[in-house]
Amino acid sequence: MTTFAPRVRSVSVLLPLLAGLLLATAANGRATAVEPLRVMSFNVRYGTAPDGENAWPKRRDLTLAVVRDFAPDVLCLQEALDFQIDELLAGVPGYDRLGVGRDDGKNQGEFSAILYRKDRLRELVSDTFWLSDTPDVPGSKHWGNEITRICTWTSFVDRSADRSPQAGDPALGKPVSFRVYNTHWDHQSQPARERSARLMTNTIAAHVADKLPVLVTGDFNAAEDNPAFRALLGGPAGLADTFRKLHPQAKEVGTFHGFQGTGAGGKIDAILASRHWQVLDAEIVRTQRDGRFPSDHFPVTAVVQLRGDGE
Numbered sequence: 001m002t003t004f005a006p007r008v009r010s011v012s013v014l015l016p017l018l019a020g021l022l023l024a025t026a027a028n029g030r031a032t033a034v035e036p037l038r039v040m041s042f043n044v045r046y047g048t049a050p051d052g053e054n055a056w057p058k059r060r061d062l063t064l065a066v067v068r069d070f071a072p073d074v075l076c077l078q079e080a081l082d083f084q085i086d087e088l089l090a091g092v093p094g095y096d097r098l099g100v101g102r103d104d105g106k107n108q109g110e111f112s113a114i115l116y117r118k119d120r121l122r123e124l125v126s127d128t129f130w131l132s133d134t135p136d137v138p139g140s141k142h143w144g145n146e147i148t149r150i151c152t153w154t155s156f157v158d159r160s161a162d163r164s165p166q167a168g169d170p171a172l173g174k175p176v177s178f179r180v181y182n183t184h185w186d187h188q189s190q191p192a193r194e195r196s197a198r199l200m201t202n203t204i205a206a207h208v209a210d211k212l213p214v215l216v217t218g219d220f221n222a223a224e225d226n227p228a229f230r231a232l233l234g235g236p237a238g239l240a241d242t243f244r245k246l247h248p249q250a251k252e253v254g255t256f257h258g259f260q261g262t263g264a265g266g267k268i269d270a271i272l273a274s275r276h277w278q279v280l281d282a283e284i285v286r287t288q289r290d291g292r293f294p295s296d297h298f299p300v301t302a303v304v305q306l307r308g309d310g311e
Contacts, residue, residue: 105138126154213276223266238275
């Protein structure tokens with residue numbers, strides 16, 4: 001049996017979607033053409049792991065189905081190897097990829113890749129930094145973590161608002177840009193997680209000085225009460241967990257389940273949004289097919305809408 005989260009759940013989802021569209025107005029009061037943005041963060045479990053019945057070839061099609069069902073504009077992956085990203089691109093056409101392997105800054109090792117819909121978004125600039133004392137040095141690690149950790153980021157222009165001005169409507173043609181950070185923190189070293197939070201917070205603070213909207217996605221290997229995760233929240237960007245914005249009282253929120261499908265444990269996967277965004281929908285996706293899961297993590301999703309003109 002296959003279970004999928006429905007694309008539209010209720011009138012309570014439709015109303016905020018409509019509200020979000022009304023909020024996206026320019027200074028002259030005219031509605032802009034910015035559409036809600038669909039974001040997915042997904043630790044896909046590295047494809048060479050000796051997982052037996054849960055090995056990548058046996059769950060690849062289900063992973064593709066989960067991505068197709070949500071149809072994200074931005075798909076942020078953790079633990080993805082180069083060949084897995086290629087298979088995702090082949091199985092779900094229309095996306096391009098950003099990011100590098102953490103081992104050599106090229107193809108080797110796991111990626112914190114950002115995939116995006118080419119018809120919706122246009123890349124402005126992108127890069128990867130290593131969570132270490134030498135963030136520009138590929139493969140570097142210094143904070144007690146045995147495994148190299150990275151953050152990949154990019155700035156996008158939203159093509160849904162990137163249109164030529166029309167007579168009498170200067171709002172059309174005003175570029176709408178935002179920045180996405182995707183990361184995978186260490187699973188063993190708390191000092192490494194805290195230093196990673198500090199480096200990312202400082203980097204994001206430098207980038208939002210011009211009020212740039214920000215999204216931060218990742219497998220943080222830190223539950224919501226972990227000081228490292230809490231250190232990311234707030235700050236100059238006003239980052240908040242999109243899931244908790246809509247589900248503040250939810251209890252069964254575990255996202256790592258080890259192919260068991262349980263919601264116990266901490267929510268270590270998240271999509272954070274700066275104060276520029278209204279959260280219209282946010283879910284933990286627990287899709288399964290005949291007892292098989294697409295990964296040992298549940299993917300998390302959010303639908304967000306820029307507030308007004310992005311201020």
